[in-house]
Amino acid sequence: MLRSQSLSTFRSVQEAGSESGEAGFVMDPDDVAGAVRLQLENGDSSATPLLETQLSTAKQKGPATSEELPEPPIVWLRTPKPTLDFLLALQKWEGTVLSKGRDSFQARLIDRNRVGPDEEAEILLDEVSEDDLPLVTPGAVFYWSIGYHTGTNRQKRRVSIIRFRRLPAWTEKELQQANEQAERLRDLLGWNE
């Protein structure tokens, strides 16, 4: 560990905080994702012990009116960050559907990590999520990854994930622009003559 080192050139945030004798954690002041801002109403029974003391002090003064009560305290309720759920890809391809059969589809695959020739593969439709099945049509683009998934319970499993690209439908304007561009290309290539 770092503390056994005579000279720490890197130091973890947690250790830096404890060495200085201050808070055990040094948090990024902009990082509020893990915290829930809780603004308690006066008399809220869910108040923390500190707040309960403040509120009971206020109550001892006699019948409180809204003018007499102190400003409602603001508490930052820290919630533990959940363990990260992540997936490391060993292999990634971008594929294009060439044709679809009854139980499988043919696809051209481009390796996302390496430079190499395109490959063709036949993939079972069973590999595709039910929600993505209607998207399996010739020309459709999909991403295929094989890797290790580590869940929040830290269990690691090898996975194969196919996800079809979802983009909004073409608008009339975009279709018109595409047609115009195609016409210009046809003219350029002399195919309209």
Add this chain to the structure above:
Amino acid sequence: MNESTSAQELLWQAVGIEGISIVLLGDFNPKIIQPSWLACQGLIAKGEAEAADVKIITPDVSVFKLEWLTIQVTRERYSASTTQAAFFEAVRDLVVGTFSILRHTPARAMGINRDAHFRVSTVERWNALGDRWAPKEFWKQVLEKPGLLTLIIDSPRPGKHPGRMRVQVEPSGKVEPGVFCAINDHYSIEKDQSASGCEILISILRDCWDESMHRSREIILKTIEESRR
């Protein structure tokens, strides 16, 4: 596979966790961007929308998670992120899809961010890396045990789009001994261009994604390589 690609693949095996995020700055309407709307637009599956973990949806903030995606939207900031490498391109498609529909949303800047936690073989090498990046000679004159917590390096980005790159390195809180390396590939546009919508930034995202991912990966690979010296 050629030799250099193979060497890069070997280096990349040091990576323990990686993630990406796409962040847009502008003027957003958080209440629109919610799972049911994304499903209605065909950008996610209906089953995904139904299973979404919605943290909060109000006129000021919208936060929800799908199995592979986290979306956070405030009035000034939109962020889509994942730590699942299989879905990096899906996140890009979702952002492109969302703002192709909401094309009149004013947006003035975008970050294509990538980060990785990678393992360093020994604590000695880990410390030596910190020393090379931030020499301690000066600091030892004024501090007892100086240590590197965070280092941020900023540089203009080559290419036609205005912006910069920022690389941040710090000790990893996830991999020990390890380094967390985060790259912010920042694109900004002129104010008068952003007023009319986000089409320019979205076309940059579509066109520059591969290049940005490649550049970030190269930087991470370089830092891994440096850690092995």
